[in-house]
Amino acid sequence: MARTYQMLKHSRIDGQNFYGTIAVISAIVFAVVYSAVFIFSAFTLNKNLDIHDKYPLEITSNSHEMRKNISHMEVALGRLTSDTSAKNIRLVKQELAKGKNEVEKNLTYLASNFLGPPENVTDIKTALKELYSRQDKVLSMAAGNASLNDYIYGEMAKYYVDVDRKILKIVDFTKIKRREIAEKSAFFVYFSIVVSVSLLLLIVGLALLLQRRAARNFRERQFHDNILRIIAENVENVFILFNSRSGMVEYVSHNAKRILGIDYRDLRQTPQQLSDLCVSEDANPVSEMLGVHSLKEPVTHEVRLKNPISGKVCWMLASLYPVREKADDFGDRYILVISDLTEIRKTQEVLKDALVNAQNANNAKSTFLSRMSHEIRTPMNAIIGMTAIATTALNDRSKIENCLSKIAFSSRHLMMLINDVLDMSKIESGKLTLTYEPFELSDLISNIGSIIYPQAAFKKQEFEINVNVSHECLTGDVLRTNQILINILSNAVKFTPEKGHIRLRIEEMKKRFDSRVWLRFTISDDGCGMSAEFIEKIFTPFEQETRTTRLVEGTGLGMPITGNLVTLMDGAINVQSEVDKGSIFTVDIGFGTSGEKHSRQRLDIEKLKILVVDDDMDTCEHTALILDRMGMSAEWVMSGNDAIAKVVDAHSGRDDYDVVFIDWKMPEMDGIETTRQIRKKLGPDTLIIIISAYDWSDIEKEAREAGADAFISKPMLSSSIYQTLVSVSYKTHSPIHERNIDKVLADKRILVAEDNDLNQEIMTELLKQAGAKVDIAKDGIEVVNKFANSFPETYDLILMDIQMPYCDGYEATKAIRCLDRHDAKSIPVIAMTANVFASDIAASKAAGMNGHLGKPVDMDLLYRTIAGQLEKMEYES
The missing domain is CATH 3.40.50.2300 (Response regulator)
Structure with a gap:
């Protein structure tokens, strides 16, 4: 090795090349060692992670799934304790067979993949075999109508516990195995880190010998960093990297099929498919982007692309980025990024619709105020005008009576308008609440008849009520039900000519999976009918038929209120009509049931x-x-x-x-x-x-x-x-x-709680005209004191205002009911107030009142209500 070193040193290769060669060789050696260590660690970690991720999860999941299936089998078997019919036994057998099949699937997976002692799986198989045998025994006992409660919840329980315990043993082993794998993985992580750091330090030491190569590597790193930055800025989009010089696509992100409907491999081979997806009447911007040769700055286009799989046309944002080594280069490579704008477009459309709706709502408010101004001013003008006329004709009795009659009519119309507007406002604001109280169908029918029969008789019409029900004692909002029917029937009377026919049919319907009593109210008439165009907007506020035959005084709110009330009561309303042939309204409402109100112990009606x-x-x-x-x-x-x-x-x-x-x-x-x-x-x-x-x-x-x-x-x-x-x-x-109401009210002493001087004067005069004696209390405290300081049975009835100073009508009534005297509990108290919603009526009842009248007071209704309460007192006494 030393000789080789000397030969290299003294060769013609200069020092720079020599050390560069040594650096390259060293780098290669270190790289090989690093790669070997890294590959070994990676494979080991991958293997451990695969076992760590899949093995415990799947084993534990199958174990718990087996426990759940066995628990379902236990529950199914438990149903035999209460029902040993053949049908139930057959159903239990089916449930057990289904559960056994699922358990065997889980057990098969455990037997194939469990890395622990095989005897653990064998123990489960043995325990399951014994459990199945016991279950078959229970089924045999059930077929013989034997008592199973003690056996199932006693003897059988230990077999379920035994199986569960052995399954949990596998789960515990899996946890231990997972911990061991994690420890081994941690070791290889630390080992890889140490080796990587050591090799990195050696490579850095050789970096000084690779100056030229380092500069080139630096430029390459800039190139890749630029690509990674662009990709990072456009996550969850389709990325296409192509070379404009060679015309080759070098990379396509794998999400292309999900977003564009084209597999990334196909798109890489034939990029022209992308331009074929473009839906454009003019130029094809995608095709232009794929054919670009010189570009310094990014360009974007919004395009419509058709997904070839779903056939759906979506809005896309296509952005083309040049990849350059220097800022002034044109570059040969480009990245095309395609982003789905469909949801953004939808959001924009929603916002646009919301803006339109807000503008429409604002216009509707303006229209509503304008319409209400006209509707209110019309009867007010009549009231003011007729009052002025009456003051100029005090000596002309007939003219005064005519004026007063028109004033009364206009007042009722104005009151109807106000009530309708308040009802509509409360429904639309969501503040309208329903009450659920027991009532009798006969009372509802009687109330409807008392209102509609006189109207029909006045127009010489025939009004008929037919009933076919099994339940008469119901629970629900009888006031709103009455309002719905009265609205429809009143319209039927209005729009049916003289000698016409109006019919109300009430029948009970059967509805599966609903414990309520469903009543169908069918109102039919042979009046002028409605056009198909008007039926479509009959439940729209202020809409009224413009034909001459239907020009009847009204607010245009009756049917919208009716439709909203039916919807609020979870019901349904249907309208059928034909011009000049009449109309049919069908209303379906569900009610609860209550016990029979009348006890037959008082009168033996059987065998009559x-x-x-x-x-x-x-x-x-x-x-x-x-x-x-x-x-x-x-x-x-x-x-x-x-x-x-x-x-x-x-x-x-x-x-x-x-x-x-x-x-x-x-x-x-x-x-x-x-x-x-x-x-x-x-x-x-x-x-x-x-x-x-x-x-x-x-x-x-x-x-x-x-x-x-x-x-x-x-x-x-x-x-x-x-x-x-x-x-x-x-x-x-x-x-x-x-009865004669005057005789009923004659010499009756009535205590009136009212804080308004004008209302005091009106009530005093009208009640005195009926023969009653009147005492006035100006607030809630005074009415309580007057009643408390009077002798028992001094007063026969109390008319109670609700909104009064110091103490309102509710509190005053509660105070009277709490007094220690026998007539405090029995004296009739009737609310007389402008608070007329269902919640107000419920509050009056809760305070202990016997009736509820709305202001302005209908005197005929007031007389009838007072007479009814007084007669009820006489009957009970």
Whole structure:
């Protein structure tokens, strides 16, 4: 070696070449050693990491998967403790077979890949074999209807525990194995670092002998650093490196297929495919970029490329970067970076749409204010104008009455407008809440009838309600349901001509996988109908049909409120209509169920013999079905003559009917005449109840003279039938609306809590006109003190304002209810307030109030509500 060294030293090779040669040889030797160490360490680390990453994860995953499958088998077997039917046994067998199949898959993987003692896997196989045997035994016992509870949760449990323990043993071994592999890997890491640092120091020592080569290497490093910088700036994009001089593509990133739909190998061989993807009506910028020969600064273009796999056209950003050794070089190589702009474009479109929506919302607000200004000013103008006219005609009674009538109409219209706007505003702001309280369907129907029947009668229309339900005691928001139906029915009355027909049908629907009671409300009419164009925007605020036949006073908010309420109640609404042929609205709403409200201990209605008389077969059959469900024996006929014959035959056989329900309106012989004939032949023993569509006040006197005992409204439900029978049995008073309200209110002492002087004057005057005596309290504290300082039963009823100084109506009512006197708990308290939302009504009820009236007060409703509460007090006493 020394001789060789001397020969090289004294050769013609100069000193620089000599040391350079030595440096090169040394560098090669060090590089070979470094490479060998690095390759050895890399392979060792790769092997250890492969085992470290895959082996523990897969073994542990399969072990836990096996535990989970065995747990599912245990749960499936446990179902036999409560059900040993053949069907359930078959289902359990299927579950066990499925679980066994999955466990065997896991076990097969463990047997092939577990690096620990083979006996660990063998132990699991043995334990599983014993477990399967025991499971088969349990299935045999179940087939024999044996008691399995103790055996499954006692004897069988230890076999599941044994299998689980042996599986966990493999998991524990896997953890130990993973730790050992990690320790070995750490050693090779440290070893590689030490060797690498040592060799690096030696190579740095030789760097001084490689000046020229170092300079060249420096330029090469700049070249690669430039490439890496560009790539780093465009992560998750497609990179294409090509040589413009040779026309060859040197590199294509592997994500080309995912982004562009072309495999990177194909794109590298034929780069022209990229320009073929370009969707452009003019120039092809991609093709121009691929053919560039001289470029100093980067260029970018937004292009549309069509993915050949998905066929989807996406927006892309194509950026071309020159790779140069010097700043003033043109360079031979270029990097083409393609970025997907689709999501950015979508975001831009969303922002653009949001801007448009915001502008539309702003325009809608302006339109709303303009429309509301017009809507409010119209009735206000009428009120102010009619008031001015009335003041100039104080001596003309007829003219004053005409003005007051128009003022009242405009006031009601203004109130309706305000209520609709408040409802709409609360719905759109998300502040409208629903209440879920028990109610009876008969009460809902009665309330609807009391509003719609008079409207229909005024226009000489026929209004009919048909009901076919099994559940009458429901839970839900009855106020909102009533509002929905009243809105639709009121429109039906408005847009149906005189002598038209309006029908409300209520039927119960069956829905799978839903425990609620779903009712379908179908409102049909034969009115003017609607055009197809208007139906599409019927639920849009302020939209109204412009045809002459539909120019009826309204706000254009009724149907939007109705649609929103139905949606809020998780229901559905459908509209079918044809011009000049009528409309059909279908509303589906789900309700909860509640227990039957009426106890039948008070009246033994079972085994009563009932005869139903009505000329409509559907009514007869439906009523008979209800009576049968209530435990009564029901028969029916369809004419007065048949009814008389039936009653006489039953009397002759000494098997009289206990009750006879007779429809008022029947052909040939109406209900009153039929009643009169039955009384002539049988006398007063049999109860006779007249069936009327709604208001029987016009025929009450004649019917009672003919021998009728009571009246009942259609549709007849079990609750209304029961109440009617109770009222007849106990000889209670007739319904409120049949009574003279003045007589009910006469000499009744009413305490009114009201802080507004004008409202005090109005309430005092109107209640005195009805015969009542009135005391006024100006705030909540005063009303409590007046009641507390009075003798018991001094006051018959309290009208309570809500918003009052010092103490509001809620707190005042609670204070009264807490007083230590017997009438504090029973005196009726009625809220009289401008707070009219459902949440306000619920708050009144929670405070202990008996009713809730909205301001401005409808006096007819006020009188009826007061009379109803007073009569209820008389009945309960």
